[in-house]
Amino acid sequence: MSSVALPRRLLAVAAMALIALTALLIDARPADAHGSAIDPPSRHYGCATRWVDWLNPAMKVQDPMCWQAYQANPAAMWTWNGLIQDNVNNDHQARVPDGHLCGGGDDTYAALDNPGLWRAQNVNNTFSWTMHDQARHGSAYIRIYVTKQGFNPVTQRLRWSDLELVKDTGAFPDSGWPTRPNDPLLNGVDYGPFQISAPGRTGRHIVYAVWRAGHADQNYYMCSDVRFPGGPPDPTTPPPTPAPNAGCSATYALTSQWNGGYQGEVKVTAGSSPVTGWAVTLRFPDGQTIGQIWNASVTPDGGTWTARNVNYNGNLAAGASTTFGFVGQWLGTNGAPTLSCTATS
Template structure:
């Protein structure tokens, strides 16, 4: 199983033509031998079910953490049930490093480790947790953890020391559990609901689980975001700034995701009433933010002013047409949106 898992993704992708790959991304078929938490949903299962059409641009603003995970690797969504490590020998901390728990130490799912405003399910301090096993392998155990009070999922990557074990199911077979015969996505069995008690928690937390399948040393990892009563309300995500008219083009800014000391953002450039041959966007950050890696633009910085120019393939825009570039940045203290201006070349 281990060698097959490591080889199957590149072999499958290399063998597919682009139209077929696009079709698979829009209409995925669930794998037959995997599973994940479904209630509260794991990050990868939640993204997959909320965005059946993963190419929907609305995901970028409505569900930015899923968007950044999709941009990083679409397979994290269309193989939402395949986050697996083989032959762990019950030493999960050795196999899955701190800061990589949500992605299970697998590069395919690394974007799941990013802190930020993942969709969170409201729960009480005693709540039910359910797992779905498409393979019907039963369990050697499912170990369920909840983060300790004081952990901040909006700014911190998850570490083992952040977790408290609240449930160990022990071994059980796959028989006697409810099935979902009319659900094409969940075509196995549900394990649970298991009652979980997490006293003393308020606000946002992560429910973390490790499922070791009953038939072999195959281990699955998952983070579910929850919100207990009380605590600090979620920060309000600012809407994308309105287009700023200028000389022949306009630009709008959208914050895709933010974590402790870092962020990802995108800028959309739109031509005016006539076609343009090039564009330059100037961004003035109010809080000393620093822009690092960028894509789809050539970026230079001078103190807090960042200048982004088109690259060879996206400078020519017909009237009212748009293109988008993105970048990673760092911040300290606050991270307000920049003031934008756009100048076109005709």
């Protein structure tokens, strides 16, 4: 090997390490910077607090929905307060598609979208709701919704049309709210309790909340499972958890490549049933990045990129396909990404 080639290789390795470290630091959102619903608890906060020992095998039997969420991505528990979307511009339905509301459209939390027997808190048709803000961001608003009667969270993924807005707090500062100085997990302020009225509901429901922080266009999403008086009992045999790739598939093709850059294309194909939306997760093996993209929108999360349909190519008939493309950067090696596809039916 020449004396010139060796330094270049070392520089390439060092640059790749720097890229990986930068991605890690970006993804490592500080634990005190965010928040979530604590009463009734959001799915991710409830799992995090009930199972401090996340490897406890009892969770699989006693709390199977938390178990499947942990198996899908442990970060959904240890970053329970980091389910965030930036720069939404108040258009939450555009950023968070149907079927992905509980996970906030973030692939890290996708298992929270799975219907099933999540732990539900018993409430009356008038109840109180509280969330915790660890960084004391204040609020532009908190919008609190309750699912309409007839929605079944045991078998259905949540859609925007399933929700009724029951409370909009409007803007308020972080001051004047109670603190929890002796609680190492909740070391910020509690917002609430807000009184919520949801007449006509019986049985299991979801309380859904969107919190837009007061200091910036940062938006947090949370599903809390509740049980109103009445309604059918829970099934004795839990329904199977849907496969994460049910409904669509995706394939990748490298269409061109040049020094430091490349162009890729992904083909999305619906399964045996029509779909109304899709999301493709790309996990690159060599730290590649995505720059310009067309026929999709993309969200980075560390080394993972999630591409979602735009308004004109989400509806696919059974077996039908669509494509999206992008250009990006690579350094050293340009291996093909691992793909997963999730559809909304």
